Amino acid sequence: MTSEGARPPPAEAGRGWLTKTDLWAGVATLVFAASALYISADYGLGRGGRIGPGYVPLVIGVLLFGLGFLLVARTGRSYETVDSDIAWRPLLLVVGGILTFALLLSRAGLLVAIIATVVVAGPAAYGNTLLSLVISGALLSAFSWTLFVYFLKIAIPVWWY
Amino acid sequence: MELFGQLAFGFEQALTPQNILFCFIGALIGTLVGVLPGLGPVATIAMLLPITFTLPPVAALIMLAGLYYGAQYGGSTTAILVNIPGESSSVVTCLDGHAMARKGRAGAALAIAALGSFFAGTVATFIIAIFSAPMVWIASTFQSPDYFGLMIFGLIAAVVLAQGSVVRSIVMVLVGLILGLVGTDITTGQSRFTFGIPQLSEGISFVALAMGLFGVGEVISNLARTFGKPEVQPVSSLWPSREEARRAAPAVLRGTAIGSILGVLPGGGALIAAFGAYVIEKKWSKRPQEFGNGAVEGVAAPEAANNAGAQTSFIPLLTLGLPSNAVMALMLAAMTIHGIVPGPKLMVERPDLFWAMIASMWIGNLMLVIINLPLIRIWVMLLKVPYRWLYLAILVFCCIGAYSVQNSTFDVMVMAFFGVVGYLLPKIGCEPAPLILGVILAPHIEENFRRSLVVSRGSWWVFIERPISAGFLLVSLLFLLAVLLPAIRRGREEAFRE
Structure with missing residues (x-):
């Protein structure tokens, strides 16, 4: 407390x-x-x-x-002390991943942006390899397209054209 | 009875096959995300908000209700089975719920939690229906200074009743107020704190801010910890024994009563309700030594209380437009996106929406019992998905969510920024929840402050001259003094330590 x-x-x-x-x-x-x-x-x-x-x-x-x-x-x-242990790797990679999404979405579209985000943010957790990230990125973008674009019809750029 | 007529009217609005489907989907997805570790109800609702965008208002509200209760209940499941509180209000459920699971009574604990929550939700629905009309009537006598006083009281009480340093929490509220003022001033057209960025002229996107502070920040700090493989307790029979049921029933009743009362208070809601119910249950019990070792009452009472509290905390929002905690702030934002402005006018001008919303709360609760107990094995499987995959999905959905509120990639960057803020704030002992309240209330506080001063020609005395506003401000002051005086402060610390 x-x-x-x-x-x-x-x-x-x-x-x-x-x-x-x-x-x-x-x-x-x-x-x-x-x-x-x-x-x-x-x-x-x-x-x-x-x-x-x-x-x-x-x-x-x-x-x-x-x-x-x-x-x-x-x-x-006072006696409470600062938690000065900052997890730089997750911090930078997660933020980097989100910024990647923001920058790529209008230029390359949803599907590419998701894969890129996953590849950038993925190394924040140990045990994720590049191959596994590309595969899970592809799966996630397929799922997101089905849910948000196909079913929910949310206006979001899907491709770069 | 007029009350039943109104409730029936609400159910008529809410109970179309389509709406029931949306409620079902909402509760399902809410539970799904609520079960996942490290995402509280605020982040869950913010992340899933885009799913409701394309729906008509009533359907969207019903889905939101499903999401909300699903997220709440999902937290209890993880608390019981893995000893990880899915959200802060299930911390208490961990104590005895997990102890029951270790003794092989996981199924009974889950069933008691679900049925207790459902009972509490039913009672709380009636309480909302009964108390809304008088509250709206009281609110109709409020003028600008009174609203100003009310909101100040809401913020102060939220800070005092929540845990953590009071001074730092007030700082968070004030920082939130400044952030809430970002954008174009409505009366003068002056751009404030926009740094010349055109996307900020409409203000900071609340959903992006909430998702950053509560979702992204949480993901970063979860990644900083190493997760061991969660040890999930097996679920056997879902039926509580007769002895367990006999002990749970009165505890559920007491929990419901305590939760309903504590939920209405600003800063209250589910968390404080669960804590309060547990402490009282333990004090009154004939077998206090069993608490912590799997006492049935220790699951039944807090679970009933947190659900009752989660629901009655809608009362100040729906009748006064005052969100009493971070989840309600998000619900307010969600309703605003759908063009619904909660407050005294809602019940008068849109009774269909108002009563449909109240009916939908009950439907949301019922859905939970229907989907949670049979599907429990699926939730257990979800718990075994490694976090190194989960957080990627969370991040991607947060990005899509932040973007889709107003089709803006700038909002995605805003989310990233507040993700960093949300990760760093707890490190210097600051909680993000009061900040969120400040952000959402800032425009309303300024507007009522402005109007009051117009009437009084610039004199602050107007807040003292009107008895209602003077009353709110006086109570706020007493609250502040109370926490700052040593004797009472000690009592508060002890209450939270329990």
Whole structure:
């Protein structure tokens, strides 16, 4: 269970503050709030009862900034630590696979895009070989065509022409 | 009775052979995907949403209901048979459900879960039907400041009642609010946070965002773990023994009651209902030592509760337009895609849709009992499909789903972006669920805030002067104070630890 202020194991309290979730969440919040405030700075706050497009972003931005500050400030008292173990291989390959789909769909069509996506994202899991990926990609694109194009008649480019 | 007349009207709308077929398909596919590890109901519904696009609204809603309950129930199956909670609300079912399975009572546990859920679903359907009319009547007295107060209350309560750090959850809500404002401001035409990208002028695609945060993010973190071969417990007879049935029945009743109440609360729904029911069952039991070792009540009560809660959490959505959790936020988005705007006007202006939807919930529940128990062996086989193939199918369907909402490859990239965000957020202790609520409520909150200030000529006092909005805001404040005060905070921690 994670919650602020729970009594920490004494040895961990206050130590290794660079690894605290509150610090990183706080810094991320401050960066997000600052960017939101900066971008919305010239949106106009409106006048009197007619609030402008910048009014609500300003209120939220200020609240976020305050909370970000609070998170950073309480880092010393918190004990939860960041999970810094990032699985780069699955992260990059999965994202790469999805982007492949996005880029190929309108140029090469659904069937090619699916096979390419599977081949790009496949090595994210151990045990997938190129041959097995090409085969499962082909099966998946046949299935997707049958379901989405043939039965559900969803408008999606199937071929490159 | 007017109530039965209205329900009968709903069934008349819903019960065409075609709709029953769609409900059946929905429940089937929902269960199928719900059984798969590592996809909760939010990602499941988002991924399967495109299947409903080409259907007429009533058929689409019925299919969605089937998907939703299927996804819910699929999670319990994996919880019992493999000890993997398919979604967070089945965590509790793992404890005793899996213990029963280890003792060779897997079939009985599955049957009790299914029948208990069906009973709870039936009761909850009636509760929705009974309480909707008064709720709509109350809502009709609401003005903009009251809606503003209500939504703030909804967000705060959702944060406080859910687990996790309150401060970080509020941050997530606020970040969600900003993301929800992306696009063209309706009143002034000003583009906000669009970075000059034309595809963002209509806002961020909610379905792509939800699928990224809950689907893609989950796939990445599942791939980071190594999956052992799941050890599936064999299913023997599906019939509970007389002793098991005798112990389950009162637990189902209690679970239904607790779930129905907790489901209505913002931030409630299935998860908190299941936890609440389990804790109470254990405290009241004459044999608390059996809990965790296969107590029948420990399966029956939470399963009934999570289904009742899953259903009554529709009440605030249908009557007030207020989604109380991430799944309801997605249901709201799904309904909007089909041109249905939930809220007090729905029942008055489109009674056919409203009552058909309520009838379809019950039909969805019935379908589950019909398809789940006989098909249980097929679900078991599904559990043996290796994840290294499954995730590829999940990714491809997510891509097609994100694209097909508005035929946009840009939305597919949006999904990829939020996939990364959804993978990284939990690493710094932030939950994506409150963010989703913020995104979907942002336009409504701003609109009601704007209208209130027009009436009050810019003064914030308007929110205090109206008793309804003042009440909501006061309760929100008390909620916040309560979590921030140490004594009560300790109690909350203990409640969640159980």
